[in-house]
Each structure stands twice: as C-alpha cells, then as structure tokens.
Amino acid sequence: MNLSYTESGSLSALPLVLIHAFPLSRQMWKHQHTALADTARVLSVDLPGFGESDSLSVHPSIQGFTDAVVRFLDEKGIDRAVIVGCSMGGYIAFELWRRAQERVAGMVLCDTKAEADTPEARQVRMDAIEGVKSNGVGPVAEAMVPKLLGQSSHERHPELASEIDTIIRDTKPEAIIHAQQAMADRPNSIETLSSISVPVLMLFGDEDAITPPSFGQTMSEHLPQCTLTVIPFAGHLSPLEQPDSVNEAIKVYLASLS
Ligand code: MLT
Numbered sequence: 001m002n003l004s005y006t007e008s009g010s011l012s013a014l015p016l017v018l019i020h021a022f023p024l025s026r027q028m029w030k031h032q033h034t035a036l037a038d039t040a041r042v043l044s045v046d047l048p049g050f051g052e053s054d055s056l057s058v059h060p061s062i063q064g065f066t067d068a069v070v071r072f073l074d075e076k077g078i079d080r081a082v083i084v085g086c087s088m089g090g091y092i093a094f095e096l097w098r099r100a101q102e103r104v105a106g107m108v109l110c111d112t113k114a115e116a117d118t119p120e121a122r123q124v125r126m127d128a129i130e131g132v133k134s135n136g137v138g139p140v141a142e143a144m145v146p147k148l149l150g151q152s153s154h155e156r157h158p159e160l161a162s163e164i165d166t167i168i169r170d171t172k173p174e175a176i177i178h179a180q181q182a183m184a185d186r187p188n189s190i191e192t193l194s195s196i197s198v199p200v201l202m203l204f205g206d207e208d209a210i211t212p213p214s215f216g217q218t219m220s221e222h223l224p225q226c227t228l229t230v231i232p233f234a235g236h237l238s239p240l241e242q243p244d245s246v247n248e249a250i251k252v253y254l255a256s257l258s
Pocket of ligand 1: 020022023087088089183210236
C-alpha cells in the first residue's frame with residue numbers, strides 16, 4: 001500500500017518525515033513544507049485511511065501504521081530520517097524507534113505523550129468508535145475542533161477552526177475507528193524514552209488542553225538528550241497554529257544535528 005505524500009526541498013538534504021495528528025492529514029504540515037524546504041528534504045505522509053491514503057486491511061494497530069511508514073521510507077530510498085510526529089504521529093515515532101531505530105536520525109515530538117491510555121481513556125475511545133458507527137464523523141469534528149486549537153487560535157485565527165473542521169469531516173469513518181482502536185491498544189512508551197539515543201526536540205503549545213507541556217516535562221525526565229520548547233499562543237496543533245515559532249525551533253534543532 002502506498003501512502004499519499006507531499007515532498008518539498010532538495011533531494012540531497014536530510015529527510016524530515018512529518019506524521020500527522022488524529023484525525024487529520026498531511027495538510028496540517030503545509031507551513032513546514034514552505035519554511036523548511038531550504039533546510040531539509042521535507043516529506044509529509046497521510047497515514048493509512050487518512051487524507052488521500054488507502055485504508056489498511058489488517059488489524060488496526062500503531063505497529064501497522066508504523067509498518068506503512070517504514071515501507072514508505074523504503075520506497076523513497078530513505079535510509080535515515082528525522083521523524084517529526086504530532087500527537088498520534090508521536091506514538092508512531094516511538095514505535096518506529098523500537099522497530100527500526102537505525103532509520104531514525106533525530107526526533108521531533110509535537111504535543112504528544114509517552115504514556116499508554118488509562119482504562120478510562122480507553123473506554124472513551126470505545127464509546128467514540130460506537131459514536132462514529134452510529135452517527136458518522138460530523139459529531140467528531142464538532143467535539144474535537146474546539147479542543148484541538150488553543151484559545152488564542154480560536155480568537156485570532158478562526159479560519160484554522162474551519163480548516164481542521166473540513167479535514168475531519170472529509171476523513172473516512174473507518175480511518176477514525178481504526179486509529180481509535182490502534183491508539184487504545186498502543187503500548188506505554190515511557191520505558192522506550194531512555195533508549196532513544198538521538199537528540200529529541202519536544203514542542204508543546206502552551207494552550208494545549210489535550211497534552212499540556214507537563215507531558216513534555218515527564219518525557220524530559222526519561223530522554224537522555226532532549227530540549228523542551230513551549231510554543232506561546234498554540235494549542236494541540238502547534239505546527240499549524242504557530243508555524244513561525246515551530247519552524248524556527250526545528251531549524252535550530254536541525255542545525256544542531258549536523
Ligand atoms: C491526536 O491529536 O493525535 C490525538 O489527541 C491523539 C490521541 O487521541 O491520543
């Protein structure tokens with residue numbers, strides 16, 4: 001199965017592979033494609049079932065999503081890449097490290113966490129799956145758009161709310177069901193953190209109501225080499241909400257790798 005993707009920048013530059021949050025698509029990285037193209041080879045993918053990618057026909061799992069990303073790297077002839085994951089994309093970055101750390105040149109974790117779901121969080125996902133089966137994706141958009149963006153974005157950039165509302169409403173119900181099941185079953189990655197031997201940049205919106213910066217603080221206690229940068233005026237989608245600050249932080253990080 002081929003993943004739909006966007007590519008910008010020079011073929012000879014360090015590859016940067018951008019993995020989107022739930023329930024979005026590679027469209028969330030449009031600002032990184034323009035701003036980072038002079039620094040890196042920038043590739044953003046639609047995870048299986050999301051955006052323009054076909055669905056996976058196997059049991060839903062973060063491992064299955066990660067297999068698809070590894071196949072993508074193989075198809076593009078990319079031996080090593082800096083993996084940039086936002087939220088669910090971060091869960092895949094952890095799995096990629098466990099599965100193929102030789103392919104990971106660096107890691108940027110945006111608005112994510114290493115803990116597995118609590119039983120309560122898992123139940124919320126099971127209920128959400130039933131909700132999508134009964135009512136489709138409309139209620140998912142209504143429930144999630146207010147939470148995904150920070151208050152500042154809602155007030156100053158209302159166009160962002162309609163942008164992500166459209167992305168979510170265009171998402172196939174089976175992709176949402178698949179990803180919710182995959183995230184509910186995902187392993188705890190706290191122990192993985194101490195094995196991550198590449199420098200890690202963590203970016204957290206200071207208005208992130210889903211994964212506040214305290215999750216980054218927890219990860220920093222386990223990661224051997226990390227920087228935690230809090231992005232002002234951003235919520236859970238900091239790369240889309242405050243692209244200038246995020247892009248600047250990623251540029252400084254990439255320069256530190258070379
Ligand atoms: C995301 O933005 O990818 C989600 O908040 C992840 C999750 O539901 O755990």
